[in-house]
Amino acid sequence: MINIPWTGFCSSAHSTLDLCPMSSVQMFLSLLLVVSSALYCDTTSNVEVLMDNVVVLKVPNADSRIHVPLTCGEAYEDRAVFWKKDGEEIKPALHGRQVNVVVDEMKGGNYSCHLSSNGQYLNHTVVLTQQDPDNQTVILEEEHPGEGHIRCSAPNYNGSFHCKWTRNKYRPNAEVLMFKAQRFSETLPCQVDSDGSGLVCQDASCPYREEQHRISVVVYMVSSSRMEVYTSTFYLRDIVRPEQLPGLYSLQGKEFHWSYPESWQRPCTFFSLHFQVKVVRSGLSCDSDQHIMSAETNRTSFKVDVKTGKSVFCVRAQDKYTRGLWSLWSRCIVNRERTHC
Numbered sequence: 001m002i003n004i005p006w007t008g009f010c011s012s013a014h015s016t017l018d019l020c021p022m023s024s025v026q027m028f029l030s031l032l033l034v035v036s037s038a039l040y041c042d043t044t045s046n047v048e049v050l051m052d053n054v055v056v057l058k059v060p061n062a063d064s065r066i067h068v069p070l071t072c073g074e075a076y077e078d079r080a081v082f083w084k085k086d087g088e089e090i091k092p093a094l095h096g097r098q099v100n101v102v103v104d105e106m107k108g109g110n111y112s113c114h115l116s117s118n119g120q121y122l123n124h125t126v127v128l129t130q131q132d133p134d135n136q137t138v139i140l141e142e143e144h145p146g147e148g149h150i151r152c153s154a155p156n157y158n159g160s161f162h163c164k165w166t167r168n169k170y171r172p173n174a175e176v177l178m179f180k181a182q183r184f185s186e187t188l189p190c191q192v193d194s195d196g197s198g199l200v201c202q203d204a205s206c207p208y209r210e211e212q213h214r215i216s217v218v219v220y221m222v223s224s225s226r227m228e229v230y231t232s233t234f235y236l237r238d239i240v241r242p243e244q245l246p247g248l249y250s251l252q253g254k255e256f257h258w259s260y261p262e263s264w265q266r267p268c269t270f271f272s273l274h275f276q277v278k279v280v281r282s283g284l285s286c287d288s289d290q291h292i293m294s295a296e297t298n299r300t301s302f303k304v305d306v307k308t309g310k311s312v313f314c315v316r317a318q319d320k321y322t323r324g325l326w327s328l329w330s331r332c333i334v335n336r337e338r339t340h341c
Helices: 024-040
Strands: 046-051 054-059 065-071 082-085 098-104 109-114 121-131 151-153 160-164 175-183 186-188 190-192 198-202 215-223 226-234 249-251 255-257 273-281 291-297 301-303 311-319 330-334
Touching: 054 065, 065 121, 082 098, 098 121, 151 226, 160 215, 175 190, 175 198, 198 215, 249 330
Parallel strands: 054 121, 121 226
Antiparallel strands: 046 054, 065 098, 082 109, 109 121, 151 160, 160 198, 175 186, 175 215, 190 198, 215 226, 249 255, 255 301, 273 291, 273 311, 311 330
16 A cells, blocks of 8 residues: 555545645646646546545556656755655656656556655655546456445435445455545545445435435545546435344244344334245255245234245345345244244
8 A cells, every 4th residue: 555644634534525625835736737747648648636645647558658747846946856656766766846757557656755865755746546448447346246346235214324345355455545425415424444345324314205316425445556436326215225134933833923123214104114935945045946935925924834844934024115125034944843043
């Protein structure tokens, strides 16, 4: 991971893309960098200022070799400026307030300027790279093909939802650089999980109100100096998945009872659940198509009217009205002598 020895990010419990405002000097330097890039960079390159002291170099392919102009700042025009990359001396040495650095094969880095090779730190620019235009993804991987790199779910309609992702096994140290969750013009507060593999957000919308706008989640991931942007857009109603049904028990292995999840909203007359029950032979998964019987009900009990030896009783829930995502299965193992739930 690039070492970033500055405080350019706003320090907040809820990080978003709402970044600290740049000073007039920083804005001037950023503008100078963009203008200079048009003069010195290859015509296929595109340099964008992402935030204070951070730029993104968009490259056409991983084998690109691109010249990027950097400046130490107007304040050091008459000083003997010496440049380093990631804290190490650049060879051959680079001197001067304005320099050109070569970014090979998407290998950006933290370019810092100093008074001498061992002298005082003056300024720096972090150069991140992003493959363009297809934004080829190698940092995160899909858990299941077609499901997307960011997977979001909610246990109810109270507005809290959790998004998670899976790092590529070759990039286990990839980190979240920035993120933003938004519904229309409203930015939603979020917090990254402690292990960096997801984030929790809160939408303050009334759970009884019809959703008119989708929620959009954008996550900027960085591995070494490579940056990739991932997005997920959804209605909350499309990601609500009831939690696993609690309190499942059986009367003599024939009649089964269960309860609504504690996290499911009340009143149940408005937030009703719909249930699927299934009996499969012992040793088979509840997802198996080789079931002995399968049915659906709106009640929290079901009487099994089949004769079988060892079997498994399975039940799961979904929102009765939206018919959204199913909960995980709850199950009881049944044999002739006893039932274990």
